[in-house]
Amino acid sequence: MTDLDSGADLHALMDRALADLPTPTEQLHAGALRVGRPLRRRRRAGAAAVGVAVVAALAAVTVPFVGGSGPAPGQVATDPPANQPRTFVAHPGWWDMPVGEMHERLLTLLPDDVSITGYERVDTDHAPGESAAWSGVFAGTLRDTSDIGPGSIEIFLTELPQDPTALADVRAQHLSCDLDDWTFDPQHPPRCRNGDFRGGRPYQRTVTLTNDGITYTEVRRWTGDGEIYAAVANSTQRKWGPPASAARPPLTLPDLVTIASSSSWVTE
Amino acid sequence: MRRSDRTDDGFAEFVTARSPQLYRSALLLTASPHAAEDLVQTALAKAYVAWWRVRSADDPVAYVHGVLIKSFLSERRRKSSQELPTAALPDRATVDADPAERAALLAALAELAPIDRAVVVLRFWEDRSVAQTATQLDLTEAAVKNRSLRALRSLRELLAEPSSHSNGSA
Numbered sequence: 001m002t003d004l005d006s007g008a009d010l011h012a013l014m015d016r017a018l019a020d021l022p023t024p025t026e027q028l029h030a031g032a033l034r035v036g037r038p039l040r041r042r043r044r045a046g047a048a049a050v051g052v053a054v055v056a057a058l059a060a061v062t063v064p065f066v067g068g069s070g071p072a073p074g075q076v077a078t079d080p081p082a083n084q085p086r087t088f089v090a091h092p093g094w095w096d097m098p099v100g101e102m103h104e105r106l107l108t109l110l111p112d113d114v115s116i117t118g119y120e121r122v123d124t125d126h127a128p129g130e131s132a133a134w135s136g137v138f139a140g141t142l143r144d145t146s147d148i149g150p151g152s153i154e155i156f157l158t159e160l161p162q163d164p165t166a167l168a169d170v171r172a173q174h175l176s177c178d179l180d181d182w183t184f185d186p187q188h189p190p191r192c193r194n195g196d197f198r199g200g201r202p203y204q205r206t207v208t209l210t211n212d213g214i215t216y217t218e219v220r221r222w223t224g225d226g227e228i229y230a231a232v233a234n235s236t237q238r239k240w241g242p243p244a245s246a247a248r249p250p251l252t253l254p255d256l257v258t259i260a261s262s263s264s265w266v267t268e
Numbered sequence: 269m270r271r272s273d274r275t276d277d278g279f280a281e282f283v284t285a286r287s288p289q290l291y292r293s294a295l296l297l298t299a300s301p302h303a304a305e306d307l308v309q310t311a312l313a314k315a316y317v318a319w320w321r322v323r324s325a326d327d328p329v330a331y332v333h334g335v336l337i338k339s340f341l342s343e344r345r346r347k348s349s350q351e352l353p354t355a356a357l358p359d360r361a362t363v364d365a366d367p368a369e370r371a372a373l374l375a376a377l378a379e380l381a382p383i384d385r386a387v388v389v390l391r392f393w394e395d396r397s398v399a400q401t402a403t404q405l406d407l408t409e410a411a412v413k414n415r416s417l418r419a420l421r422s423l424r425e426l427l428a429e430p431s432s433h434s435n436g437s438a
Contacts (some may be wrong), residue, residue: 007392010420013427014296014393017370021295023288024305029280031309036316 094266095157095226099134102155105264106138113145114250141236142250149246150236156229157265160222174220174227175205185211195257196221204260206253213244217253219260230260278323279316286329287312290336296389297340299378307343311336333394334404337386341405344382376426383407384419391416 097105103119110116119140138155161167172178177192184190190209194202203222208215218231232249233240251259287308294304294311315322315332325331377385383405390401391412398416402409 007416007420010388010392010423011395013369013373014292017373018292018295021288021292021370023291025284025287028287028291028305028308028312029283031305032279032283032312032316033276035309035313 091159091225093159093226095136095159097136097157097265099138102136102138102157103140105262106140106153106155106259109259109262109264110142111144111251111255114142114255115144117141117143117150142232144250148248149234149244151232151234151246151248151250152236152240153232153250154230155259155265156227158227158229160225160227162225170227171222174229175202175222177205177207179207184209204257206257208253212242214240214242215244215249216240217249217251217256219253219256221260223266226266228260228265230256232256279319282315282322282328282332283312286332290332293333293336293389293393294340295374296377296393297337297382297385299374299385307336307340310339310343314339337390337404341382341386372427376423379426380419380422384415384422387412387415388419388423392420 099119099121103116107116117140119138121134136157138153140153141150142153143150161170175194177194179190179192188210190207192205192207194205196202196204205220206218208217210216214233214235216231216233218229221228232251234244234246234249235241236245237243290308290311291304294307295301298304298307311332314335322328322331377388380388386405387401387407390396390404391398396404398409398412401407402412405412407415
């Protein structure tokens with residue numbers, strides 16, 4: 001198909017192949033800020049002992065199927081919201097909780113028959129000069145006593161944007177049950193429900209989705225100026241893809257709602 | 269103007285100007301649009317966090333490209349061998365100059381070892397010297413030369429085959 005007699009030929013081939021490649025610049029920018037802002041916030045807050053939650057936020061970026069604190073499944077490949085926030089003033093808050101503290105609090109919230117078999121404490125790929133410690137993010141593996149197999153859990157605590165337009169965008173992405181942008185098997189459409197209505201508006205959304213044998217369940221709750229995101233899946237793959245690690249996730253949806261609704265996440 | 273606003277503005281300008289090249293490099297490294305997007309976001313997030321350091325670097329663009337390469341290799345080291353190809357995920361609709369050529373190139377790159385892909389990208393896409401590539405990847409110059417030749421030979425064979433490769437994974 002192609003003759004490659006030299007590196008120059010390869011460069012020319014790359015040039016041709018990528019000539020009109022569209023770049024999702026807005027999406028890249030938004031994703032970088034979504035991950036980078038919590039990290040910078042921690043540095044500003046001077047919480048050196050606590051460190052920075054790089055990998056946790058990294059997980060949000062590298063988990064397009066499950067969404068993480070970033071876009072929901074499938075949304076990673078769609079156009080960004082029209083009114084992407086351009087500025088964000090970070091504040092210290094409960095969303096800066098160190099991962100060790102999150103672990104301790106999660107232990108008290110799990111059902112008796114579910115245990116944490118491991119969790120990521122440090123980011124082995126943290127930004128240059130930054131602490132490797134995580135905060136505001138918990139990513140671990142759970143197992144229940146029935147020994148059906150392990151599964152994964154993620155809990156992300158994040159500050160919501162202050163800008164009303166940006167906040168409305170995030171609300172539409174995180175609390176709406178309009179999941180047209182999500183990618184799923186038509187035979188197994190996602191089940192989405194809103195809850196915690198205040199003033200006629202939902203402050204909680206739950207979604208359960210099965211795709212390629214992986215059942216993914218997430219809860220998003222808005223509390224004060226922040227969001228609590230909790231998700232589980234019957235996969236221990238880094239991106240929560242197949243193969244399934246168990247017949248079902250380690251927690252049920254009610255279990256997850258109970259965990260996400262706990263006031264312990266917002267208590268200093 | 270607050271310091272954070274200036275940082276965000278400067279960062280936004282950098283992303284606008286540099287993300288196309290970063291994304292192309294990431295696509296060549298990962299051979300998957302989704303994985304490339306993840307990788308660029310990761311590198312940019314790190315650049316954002318250490319923006320003062322990026323700005324004050326001798327070559328901010330090279331600095332961030334270095335972060336991209338490092339992130340790619342780090343991710344590859346961490347990745348489970350059982351992980352399924354990210355190409356299984358639905359890809360963004362694109363306007364291709366030559367979809368077949370791009371698909372063939374990405375599929376061929378996906379056949380290379382990650383470190384060899386990094387060598388290819390640095391040497392033949394970003395036009396770095398052998399010495400620069402060796403420094404970037406923590407390899408000897410001899411190793412870079414060997415890997416370059418080997419990768420080029422593999423790509424030549426793979427791309428000469430008329431078979432249609434599927435888009436491989438990162």
